[in-house]
Amino acid sequence: MAKRKKSKAPPRTASPHRPAYGMETFLVHGRHHTKKWDYAHHLVPPISSSAAYRLGSAERGALGFHSFAHDGLEPSKASPIYIYDRLDEPVRGMLEESLAEAEQGDFCATFATGMAAVSGGLGVLLQVGDEIVCHRTLYGCSYSLFKNWYPRLGIQVTTADLTKPGALAKALSPKTRAVYFESPANPTMELIDIGAVRAACEKAARKGHPRPQIVIDNTFATPYCQRPLTLGADMVVHSLTKNLGGFGTDMGGAVITRKELSSLLLLYRKDFGGVLAPKSAWPIFVYGLPTLPLRMRQQQESARRVADFLERHPRVRRVAYPGLPSFPQYELARQQMTDYAGAFAPGSMLYFTVKGDPNHILNYIARNAYAVTLAVSLGQTRTLIESPTQMTHATLSAEDQGGCGLEGEGLRLSIGLESVNDILSDLERALAHA
Ligand SMILES: Cc1ncc(COP(=O)(O)O)c(C=O)c1O
Known part of the structure; x- marks a missing residue:
């Protein structure tokens, strides 16, 4: 959206329940x-x-x-x-x-x-x-x-x-x-x-x-x-x-x-x-709560590496990850998405579209991958991939899917805690099958 107006919501930082601790x-x-x-x-x-x-x-x-x-x-x-x-x-x-x-x-x-x-x-x-x-x-x-x-x-x-x-x-x-x-x-x-x-x-x-x-x-x-x-x-x-x-x-x-x-x-x-x-x-x-910062930091670091990798891959058409400078709303992401210390925190979720049939990738992952799993849900220790148009957003008609910017070639990826090199290897091999 255009010019940012200052919000009138009161800033809330300190709390009586954790006076001197982060x-x-x-x-x-x-x-x-x-x-x-x-x-x-x-x-x-x-x-x-x-x-x-x-x-x-x-x-x-x-x-x-x-x-x-x-x-x-x-x-x-x-x-x-x-x-x-x-x-x-x-x-x-x-x-x-x-x-x-x-x-x-x-x-x-x-x-x-x-x-x-x-x-x-x-x-x-x-x-x-x-x-x-x-x-x-x-x-x-x-x-x-x-x-x-x-x-x-x-x-x-x-x-x-x-x-x-x-x-x-x-x-x-x-x-x-x-x-x-x-x-x-x-x-x-x-x-x-x-x-x-x-x-x-x-x-x-x-x-x-x-x-x-x-x-x-x-x-x-x-x-x-x-x-x-x-x-x-x-x-x-x-x-x-x-x-x-x-x-x-x-x-x-x-x-x-x-x-x-x-x-x-x-x-x-x-x-x-x-x-x-x-x-x-x-x-x-x-x-869950005590390990949230630790998990998010690790998943986010891997997500940035995966986003970079996907962006350079010849079989990938487009990558949407708020941490990529090419992300259309990168400036807004930097303002809005920050961790408790104020550092940029673009999260652990990605969306990307592929050239070719996405089911070739998903089926390759389902049958052969170890670090990446074909499953819905997100935000857990395991890296999960799914096809929104066929799965999580399947209740939307084709027309509604189009209306909300969903593409059949789009895949949603939730980065987990595996070694990022293993995630990248699974994706590399799967993309070769696109
Ligand atoms: C953004 C978002 N909101 C809400 C929900 C619903 O959560 P639950 O499955 O716990 O009912 C989901 C589930 O995937 C989700 O992705």
């Missing part, structure tokens, strides 16, 4: 003390596994129900009264505290999957008669949610190319309550200028309409590479199944936002029921 240290330790659970004698918090909790007295039970998702109560000051797993649960609660901190937001609610988080986050913002504007390129199931389900709920969806200056302003209407996008977008890696989206939404609000809420799916970047709430977004959603979990063992989702939305999100999750299982929250909290 974010990477915080992600390893979390809070040593939390109101969520007294686990002071464990270095690693125990896995909790209890659907219901002993209430002690009728009065305590009544107070627990009364205080759940109560707007006037400050959760960091009072120990929660645990009642039933679907309402609140200690391991999940600790993961939420750390995720809110990692994204520099006030509050986090986790969900069973990334899609439960997308529908939950938007579920508290939208109602019948509202409109949502979304970027034309989205993960296939988010696209399907908007295309197939929202019209049934009486919510009108307008798609626009939010990379184009002025496109959002044209798409906004007095009924627009939310603007939704991924940046980088799955799978094309297009970036959306978050500050410019905020400026357009504020301009719309100055005309007397309520300001549309800016919701971004930050799964591709992870909070290690980009913190959208500090750039002007109102709500961040994640698939924890990906780099935040990091090992490809558990599914999960998260919504991180302002304190004002916390009660609604908790009530929504209680009633719609898509809670994150504590047994899935535990590995994400104990293994």
